[in-house]
Amino acid sequence: MRLFPTTRIPRDLPSSYARPRAVLAVSAFAAIFSLHRAVSAFAAVSILLRGVFAFAAVFALPHADPVFAQAASESGWFNTDRTQALVLGIILTGAILLYVVLASAGRPLFIRKIAGLDTVEEAVGRATEMGKPILYVPGLNDMDEVQTIASMNLLGHLATIIAGYDSRLHVPVRKSLVMSVARETVQQSYLSAGRPDAYQEDDIHYVSDAQFAYAAAVDGIIVREKPAACFYLGGFYAESLILAETGNSIGAIQIAGTARPPQLPFFVAACDYTLIGEELFAASAYLSKEPRMLGSLKGQDAGKGIAIVFILVGSALATLESITGSETVREVSEIVLWLFR
């Protein structure tokens, strides 16, 4: 006996069209319901679904993934083929930890100017003077993406500034878990700024998981609320130009940042300031000037230094090998390449 009645599948349609009738009923109800913008109920269910799925994925991996299971049974707990990755990982994280410890011990660390971040306070001040809200778009990715985590850090700093200025912060989100984290972050910022009363939970709300539905909704928010400042910080895809152009059309100050290279050109073209790639991750350290974050940044710079040294050495060896054809050079080159294999 089937638990749920299902729709009849026409022969010429793919099986993915087979949605149980109950689901179609829920969809139809939800569509009507949402016309009144009552989507927060779905956000709650979506949170449950995403949470369960995330945890199920973590715990199910050894059971469900035959490749993982086979690799685990054949190789045991340590994959010797990846030893060099472990060595590099230890070197890089070691450098970060070293500088974090040094910074925590009080060693002063320099951070260069990042254009765009100095104007954050100016943008918030402008919004306050104009009596208009500030829009913050944390990208399209979920909390399993480093860019979103960096974006939440920045949101926390921004919310602290906004709480001090008594402006309104509006954060439409695409993922339910991001909504939860954003609410926690902003609430904490308002609390630390001594303005818990100014925190409005409903200003951080779920829209839809669908990319262009989200983009359409954010565009609607931009043209109706006319925010004085728009922040697009996180992982973006094809909607980046749609959002940035709409923000540009209402004359808002726009600050964007993403580590997704294909979208950077659009932000550079349509926004006042753009955080390029790693600048997004450095922004938290820049704004907070917290020693531990600055130490982490210095450690990452050490990693980049190591990369440059290896690129130069590797290229020089490869060039020598190409010109001389020497067997000794080839062997040395192989050793350097082994580390990055």
Add this chain to the structure above:
Amino acid sequence: MDVTLMLWIDAALTLMILSFLYRDNPFYKFAEHLFVGVSAAYLMAVGFWDHLVPNLLGKLFPALMSGVVPGAVGRSPDYYYIIPAVFGLLLLTRLVDRWAWLSRWALAFIVGGAAGFNLPRFLDSDFIIQVQSTMIPLVVLDASGNLIWGASFSHIVLVLGVICGLVYFFFSVEHKGVLGHVSRAGIWVLMVTFGAAFGYTVMARISLLTGRMEALGAWLGSIF
């Protein structure tokens, strides 16, 4: 559904969305809210049937779910899945003020787990493979030892471009003197790359517009 009716709905919603190019209006608002609502509900339903049912309910209650989860027939319950179920429910405690703090445990696990899982992945894709791909000869010779100018120039540009780009992303040193010049060259490399990517992506977007225009063309064709 009748094909003609679908064509009319398709064309009407396309025109409603395109009307935003003129200005915000009630038609756009209707299409926007319909799109948001339908997609939110649809993806919630898909999430339930594609994720929650097979990945959790099908594992915990295989006998009960055998009608909807094909692989669940004859399988014994996997009680490991109680852990994700509990964590998933913990996320819902946000709805009750008194217990809302419990949801932080689940959130902390997700954020921490994501950072941990991503570390080796990014170390591989964004560091090891990139460095390895840049360790290339600056002088390329053919089998008879003659210099291949094009390939050599390409390799030199690649290696120097990567190094200049990396220097631009040094945050803990001031970009002055030689470092400042190299960093400036790095931002030039980035901007040239962005320009090329911009043109390429705009061409891809034109094909999306073509798709919509074809849909409108089919609608007009059905009228005339």
